Amino acid sequence: MVLHSGYEYVEEPSEPQVAAAQAAIDAGARLVIGHHAHILQGIDFYNDGVIVYGLGNFAFEIDGAPETAVLNVWLDANGVRSLELIPAIIQEGGAPRLAESWEAAPILRQVYFLTRILNSR
Numbered sequence: 001m002v003l004h005s006g007y008e009y010v011e012e013p014s015e016p017q018v019a020a021a022q023a024a025i026d027a028g029a030r031l032v033i034g035h036h037a038h039i040l041q042g043i044d045f046y047n048d049g050v051i052v053y054g055l056g057n058f059a060f061e062i063d064g065a066p067e068t069a070v071l072n073v074w075l076d077a078n079g080v081r082s083l084e085l086i087p088a089i090i091q092e093g094g095a096p097r098l099a100e101s102w103e104a105a106p107i108l109r110q111v112y113f114l115t116r117i118l119n120s121r
């Protein structure tokens with residue numbers, strides 16, 4: 001399920017954003033991909049599902065950080081089997097490119113940090 005919610009440029013998912021994503025999982029979704037914040041947000045492992053709150057921007061350039069990520073997910077009848085974040089950078093003009101290794105590490109660290117906060121609740 002794709003969910004358009006959250007506040008722009010706020011790393012922490014909003015209460016309505018969390019409630020809507022969790023309701024989708026409770027209703028049977030196994031993967032919720034959020035968008036609207038225009039920045040990276042954490043990943044929540046909730047009940048039997050995975051909630052990716054925000055991946056940043058991808059194909060356009062607006063205010064905010066250029067760091068983003070591509071989500072590679074393997075789903076089957078039992079739900080999410082694996083997921084991978086591939087760090088990317090939005091270049092001037094809005095075109096994405098894969099992040100260089102020196103750019104990728106901080107992007108992944110940020111997502112891991114936000115994910116730890118979400119999953120420690």
